[in-house]
Amino acid sequence: MELKEEFFKIYANLPIEERNNVVVVLNKQPISWNIAYLEIKNNTKLGHKILKTLKELNIL
């Protein structure tokens, strides 16, 4: 499964309150699951970086 698909699958099953929580910190910026979703969905550069980092952390 591609990382993007994997992320969407996990996101869909997250408790609603957890979606507001930080899932990754990049360049000292905390990023929530919700913001990560938007970035990844819109194929942004940040979205790609988020996916890469989540994979490194074994969250994906």
Next chain:
Amino acid sequence: MACVLFSRPCDDVTLNYLHYYSKELVLECDKIGHKTINKEKEEANKAIIISIINKQKPELIMFNGHGSPEEICGHKQEVIISAKENPETLKNTIVYSLSCSSALILGPKSVENGAISFIGYEFDFALGKDTESEASPKYDKIAKLFLEPSNILFSSLLNKKNVKTSVEKAKKKMKENIDYLHATSSFPEAIYYAPFLFGNYLGLIAHGDNEAFIN
């Protein structure tokens, strides 16, 4: 009926919560008709506990207390059982250790040295607290989420269910409580307790004979 030993120190805030919650287990044990030996507060010390284990030979033991991967402690953090010093003390017993991470090293070591089964936690045990309860365990709805599964586990053992079933029941309750923390809107900080309760869920393990039970 079995002989059951409880070690229940109570010398700090955290242990006070464990002490309070395990009281109902002592009462249940007695009600069932087991020989109930309850050593609490300053009596939950090494000399008394080891003496009772050697003389009374309990089939089932519950340890409340602080701990480490190699140790279970009693009153004032005195080490009662240590993987290096006296793991054989738990020979021929089923043990439930509500002590941080004692299942990591002491658990398997005690089984190697004759313990029938050692149930405990491989990670540090976490306990959440409701700040509105003012250190009163009785009214603490958050602590209940963390300690209720532990009581379910030991109650199951007291009622002669085997180790595997008892651990499964506790994990099931932990999962239910995690789901509750995920979904509830009754207190805003609920979601922040979930990771810690999950750590307890992940860490709960039984070494030795999973089919063991007391008579």
Next chain:
Amino acid sequence: MNEKNEEIEEIKKELVIERLRQAPSTVKIAFGSSNEFMNRDELIEQVQKETELGKKIIKVQLEYLKAFKKGVV
């Protein structure tokens, strides 16, 4: 390789600090051999100082996040 591992560990630490920072100050946890309940700021301090307890807090938080992938929670 070691540098990469260190980078990952630093990311984990920052992540857990930011997750804890979101919690209300009323959150209280007794964890490990601590005989007191720690509040949010005390938990963060443990992580920042990379104490044994801080490392355990990081481990628990990361295991929780990984559990969503596994479908355990």
